[in-house]
Amino acid sequence: MTAQSEPGFEPSGLAADATSGDDLRTRLREAGFRLTPQRRLVLQAVVDLGHSTPEEICAQVQRTADGVNASTVYRTLDVLEQIGLVRHTHLGHGAPTYHAADDANHVHLVCEGCGVVIDAPVGVADPLVGTLRDAYAFELDVQHFAIYGTCAECAGGR
Amino acid sequence: MTAQSEPGFEPSGLAADATSGDDLRTRLREAGFRLTPQRRLVLQAVVDLGHSTPEEICAQVQRTADGVNASTVYRTLDVLEQIGLVRHTHLGHGAPTYHAADDANHVHLVCEGCGVVIDAPVGVADPLVGTLRDAYAFELDVQHFAIYGTCAECAGGR
């Protein structure tokens, strides 16, 4: 039920910067927001979890620290999304899934069978991007892009 | 906020059959279900509306007849989906969107700006289908496929 290609911890230091304090503080202040411990914790949780629902983020944050109220988590995710550090995708079922914006260079392949989320490089969608642009003047948002289907495991007898 | 290519009423008589009673009754009975007026009404609403949320289906059904309870609508959508007459897609925001299975030969292009849903033939996804199959053994479910992006209107200055 979790990602195969585990980002987990910052691929190349990008995510680390976001949470180290500096970048986060700057970004927040530019938009008129303040830096609070809760916001740092929530961003850290999003980065660490890779893909996660608000509920999972709540749980993760409770665990890691004094606890952040659920409503604060929701409000914080909004703020972090506004300043572009976090993005969300609808993977289907119920809740939206959040991930660090830095970690967005992939599309999500969601298996309808087992729910696994496979990350594929954005490049796989290039042909489709071209087709849609040409035929419909539709600009595909590859980041916010969830693709449904069946993974090898679930397709093969197993 | 509605589809551009309006299916609305049965493209080639296919959908008509589904609601005319015969096919619906047969399909239901084969799976051990009964034919009820409510089920006919809900299916009719799904066919007529093209894409619709449970809420919209409720509204449509109330209007057309004596009224069907919301919980019955939810239960009926499940049943209709089980017997393959209806399918649902997650278009993002909140509620899932239902449509007649017959009406499924297209992918949904969802504009993040204005929310419009454009129907494109499944063919547009063929290159992607091939790529994913080859590279990930991932079998794309083109039917259950919602694609996010920005439509011409919202992209162009307007």
Add this chain to the structure above:
DNA sequence: CTTACTGCAAATATTTTGCATTTGG
């Protein structure tokens, strides 16, 4: 007749909101 189906109301689950208190800058 028998069993499935429906309506209703209560239960869940999820996200939002109002407000008093706390706190960042």
Add this chain to the structure above:
DNA sequence: CCAAATGCAAAATATTTGCAGTAAG
């Protein structure tokens, strides 16, 4: 200090479930 952010509890939504009465076959 002052505005913004938090926590909490209540509200708003959306969907599910238990149950007794109704109806399909």
